[in-house]
């Protein structure tokens with residue numbers, strides 16, 4: 188009894204100095220944003236305060252877009268702190284590919300709506316941006332950046348975005364991408380994390396900066412991440428010879444080496460998994476594609492292995508339900524004591540010990556009448572990217588993009604850890 192009290196007391200003394208040291212009010216570790224799923228068009232939307240006076244704007248999150256753009260239509264954009272940047276400014280010249288210059292010496296960038304593939308010119312501009320800082324457990328305070336860089340787009344570019352959304356928050360790699368700009372402004376680590384919610388009525392979370400990333404009931408996800416090398420924009424070097432190619436400059440790729448279904452290796456043409464000289468092939472992570480798409484030969488191989496495995500477990504295949512091709516009945520399984528025997532799919536990474544396991548919650552999409560469909564789509568014969576890991580497969584998986592060490596930290600399904608992407612405590616802690 189007495190010795191345990193002494194132990195507790197000395198532990199307290201030991202931790203006290205480091206606690207006070209680390210609580211410098213000027214130093215923040217990370218910023219935090221909510222992210223919600225919109226059911227109609229399967230997009231994920233965040234809200235950020237911008238302008239003077241501050242207005243909360245909804246933006247669709249795109250992991251691969253290189254910067255933030257927003258509709259600057261004068262009827263809706265009214266801010267006393269708005270400034271277009273000039274062509275000769277460092278803000279303008281730091282961006283690659285080089286922006287063009289308007290007759291009025293304003294810096295013009297091309298913004299893309301990746302959901303509709305529409306592109307438009309717009310001013311590279313600066314305005315006030317305000318976000319919540321976090322200690323990793325709760326939001327703790329608001330912080331404000333007076334000169335956040337973004338591109339102004341005409342109203343039509345927002346067509347095809349979730350209702351109410353006025354632009355795109357680009358989390359892609361670029362000097363003016365949201366993560367890099369905020370890291371520079373607030374002296375954060377160049378890392379960010381994204382956790383997409385599966386349900387439309389609860390918020391997931393985006394962290395900009397380093398962990399801890401704590402989800403209820405008190406699990407620091409930064410401690411349980413598995414890492415794989417992240418290849419940022421391999422296409423720039425791959426397609427350098429062709430200046431007419433769009434650069435897709437923000438995208439994040441990982442090195443999938445093979446795919447296993449229930450531990451069995453799926454026969455694949457492995458050259459499709461590498462990025463070739465023309466910039467074709469490889470695997471990227473996308474919040475634009477609602478479901479994972481696979482190049483046709485990979486799709487056929489993976490689905491036939493999954494069909495074989497489910498048949499072997501007595502799950503009956505039923506008619507396709509669009510947009511999916513491979514659907515099963517779960518009716519008979521529901522009466523069984525065990526869960527339906529849906530196969531696990533492993534994306535094998537840098538070696539046999541590192542893989543991203545996709546469980547039923549991320550592989551099968553529930554439809555009406557006890558039917559589930561495999562949430563993978565055929566990406567066609569010659570897609571630019573052979574495997575595009577889509578948003579449904581990312582839901583309730585925690586992903587950290589570490590831009591310093593070029594690596595992706597991931598968890599597989601958080602449900603196995605008794606937590607979820609909707610488990611960040613957004614109640615202010617101070």
Ligand SMILES: *[C@@H]1O[C@H](CO)[C@@H](O)[C@H](O)[C@H]1NC(C)=O
Nearest residue numbers: 239240261262264265266267
């Ligand atoms: C813009 O905001 C200012 C100040 O808030 C207001 O006086 C002005 O009427 C607004 N203009 C438009 C076009 O809404």
Ligand SMILES: *[C@@H]1O[C@H](CO)[C@@H](O)[C@H](O)[C@H]1NC(C)=O
Nearest residue numbers: 273274275276277278291292
């Ligand atoms: C850019 O050019 C304008 C005139 O066109 C000039 O007033 C300004 O000082 C220049 N800025 C820089 C950073 O060179």
Ligand SMILES: *[C@@H]1O[C@H](CO)[C@@H](O)[C@H](O)[C@H]1NC(C)=O
Nearest residue numbers: 271288289290291292293310
């Ligand atoms: C350029 O500036 C002039 C005067 O400042 C203005 O009337 C015109 O609308 C501007 N044009 C563009 C394309 O920004």
Ligand SMILES: *[C@@H]1O[C@H](CO)[C@@H](O)[C@H](O)[C@H]1NC(C)=O
Nearest residue numbers: 259271293309310339340341
């Ligand atoms: C770009 O800035 C110029 C000068 O401020 C302005 O005239 C023009 O309307 C802006 N264009 C867009 C698309 O916002």
Ligand SMILES: *[C@@H]1O[C@H](CO)[C@@H](O)[C@H](O)[C@H]1NC(C)=O
Nearest residue numbers: 224226384385386387388389
């Ligand atoms: C929305 O929330 C309610 C109450 O928390 C829950 O019963 C319902 O299933 C949720 N809807 C969806 C689509 O998850």
Ligand SMILES: *[C@@H]1O[C@H](CO)[C@@H](O)[C@H](O)[C@H]1NC(C)=O
Nearest residue numbers: 455456457458459463468484
């Ligand atoms: C494998 O894919 C590459 C790249 O598309 C192609 O050139 C090659 O012919 C394919 N090999 C086989 C055996 O299908």
Ligand SMILES: *[C@@H]1O[C@H](CO)[C@@H](O)[C@H](O)[C@H]1NC(C)=O
Nearest residue numbers: 496497498499500501502528
């Ligand atoms: C599948 O069903 C057959 C016939 O009912 C049975 O013999 C077999 O054990 C079942 N297999 C599994 C994996 O449940």
Ligand SMILES: *[C@@H]1O[C@H](CO)[C@@H](O)[C@H](O)[C@H]1NC(C)=O
Nearest residue numbers: 325403612613614615616617
């Ligand atoms: C969320 O955080 C607030 C503020 O720290 C705290 O009062 C509350 O108990 C937390 N909620 C849960 C479910 O832990």
